[in-house]
Amino acid sequence: MVVENWNKISLDGVKGILWDLDNTIYIYESVHKIAYQETRKTALGFDISESQFDAFWKKSRDIVHNQLHGQGASHSRLLYLQKLHEFAKGFTSSEFGLKLEEVYWSTFLNSMKVREGALELMNNARLNGIEMAIVTDLTAQIQLRKLEKLSLNQYVRYMVSSEEAGVEKPEPAIFQLALDKLNLKPSEVIMIGDSYEKDIKGAESIGIKAYQIDDNTI
Ligand SMILES: [Mg+2]
Numbered sequence: 001m002v003v004e005n006w007n008k009i010s011l012d013g014v015k016g017i018l019w020d021l022d023n024t025i026y027i028y029e030s031v032h033k034i035a036y037q038e039t040r041k042t043a044l045g046f047d048i049s050e051s052q053f054d055a056f057w058k059k060s061r062d063i064v065h066n067q068l069h070g071q072g073a074s075h076s077r078l079l080y081l082q083k084l085h086e087f088a089k090g091f092t093s094s095e096f097g098l099k100l101e102e103v104y105w106s107t108f109l110n111s112m113k114v115r116e117g118a119l120e121l122m123n124n125a126r127l128n129g130i131e132m133a134i135v136t137d138l139t140a141q142i143q144l145r146k147l148e149k150l151s152l153n154q155y156v157r158y159m160v161s162s163e164e165a166g167v168e169k170p171e172p173a174i175f176q177l178a179l180d181k182l183n184l185k186p187s188e189v190i191m192i193g194d195s196y197e198k199d200i201k202g203a204e205s206i207g208i209k210a211y212q213i214d215d216n217t218i
Contacts, residue, residue, distance in 0.1 A: 001212065002212045002213065002214050002217065003211050003212065003213055003217060004216070004217060004218070005117075005217065005218055006117030006118070006120065006121055006213070006217060006218070007117075008211075009121060009190070009192065009211050011121075011124060011125060011128060011130060014125075014130055014188070014189065014190055015130060015131065015184055015188040015189065016130060016131045016132065016133070016179075016182045016184045016188055016189035016190075017121075017125055017130055017131075017132045017133075017189060017190055017191075017192060018132075018133055018134075018135045018175065018178050018179075018189055018190070018191045018192070018203065018208065019118075019132060019133070019134050019135065019156065019191075019192055019193075020134075020135060020136060020169075020191075020192065020193030020194060020195070020198075020199045021134050021136040021143060021146060021147075022136065022137075022138070022194075023194045023195075023215075024118065024192060024193050024194045024199075024213060025114055025115060025118045025150065025152070026112045026113055026114055026115060026118075026150065027113075027115065027215055029215075030111075031108055031111045031112050032108065034107060034108075034111045035103075035104045035105070035107040035108035035111065036057075036104070038103055038104070038107040039081075039100050039103050039104040039107070040053045040054070040057075042099070042100055042103045043096075043100060046085070046089075046093070046096050048084075048085075048088050048089075052088055053084070053088075056083075056084040056087045056088050057080060057084055059083075059084075059087060060079075060080045060081075060083035060084045060087065061080050063083060064076065064079045064080055064083065070167060070168050070171075071162065071163070071166070071167075071168065072137065072138050072139045072140075072161055072162040072163030072164075072168070073139060073163065074168075075137065075138045075139075076139060077101050077104050077105065078097055078098075078101045081096065081097045081100045081101055081104075082096075082097040085097065105142060105145065109145060109146065109149045110149075112146065112149060112150060114150050114151075114152075117213075117217060117218060121192075122152075122155040122156075123155075125155070126154075126155055131157050131182050131184070132155055132156040132157060133156055133157060133158040133159065133160060133178045133181060133182055134147065134152070134156050134158070134159040134160070135160050135169065135174060135175060135178045135191070135199075136159065136160070136161055136162070137161075137162040137168045137169055137198065138161060138162060138163070139161060139163045140159075140161045140163050140164055143159060143161050144159065147159060157181075157182065158178065158181040158182065160174060160177045160178045160181065162174060164177070165177050168198070169193075169195070169198035169199060169202045170197060170198050170199075170201045170202025170203075170205060171202065172202065172205055172206045174202070175191070175202055175203055175206055175208060176206065186206050186207035186208045187207060189208055189209075190208065190209045190210065190211060191203035191208050191209070191210040191211070192210070192211050192213060193210070193211075193212065193213070194212065194213055194214060194215075195212075196212055199212065200212050
């Protein structure tokens with residue numbers, strides 16, 4: 001069930017918190033939109049129109065998702081962009097892929113902001129000596145950049161990415177890897193995330209109490 005207020009998340013007896021990152025610690029959709037639009041604008045310089053960009057981004061993303069289903073790289077913007085150029089122009093352009101990936105992520109990183117409720121909860125947890133880890137689907141490189149940009153290293157001891165785990169949420173193995181790093185049992189931790197299918201069901205499948213938040217959680 002979605003908690004409507006961050007203060008509904010009880011830390012009583014909790015020794016560890018597993019945090020989802022994307023759309024939990026910051027709001028994803030608005031940030032993605034800004035990054036996407038900036039990237040699409042940059043593609044104009046490669047003679048790819050906005051409507052071509054929209055159509056081929058969607059097509060490329062769907063193919064990469066399907067081909068790499070269950071792996072961190074299934075969300076790789078670099079792979080989407082490489083394919084996008086291949087569809088639009090009929091060849092691989094390293095310049096296009098690398099440049100636009102950087103435009104996307106640098107714009108994205110500069111637009112992110114930690115949600116107030118999440119920040120308050122992390123501060124509370126830290127004061128109470130509660131250990132924290134990020135459990136996140138995507139490749140390590142970009143997720144580590146997000147951690148740095150959001151200054152989360154001062155709160156969380158560990159990160160587990162799906163690239164590292166070799167599986168994505170809701171697979172139990174990715175949660176287990178985080179528990180192993182923290183040296184804690186399922187009954188000693190809670191999970192906080194925005195996705196019922198990935199975060200909540202995944203955590204509960206190995207006996208971790210889970211709280212679902214959404215964009216409206218205050
Ligand atoms: Mg999420």
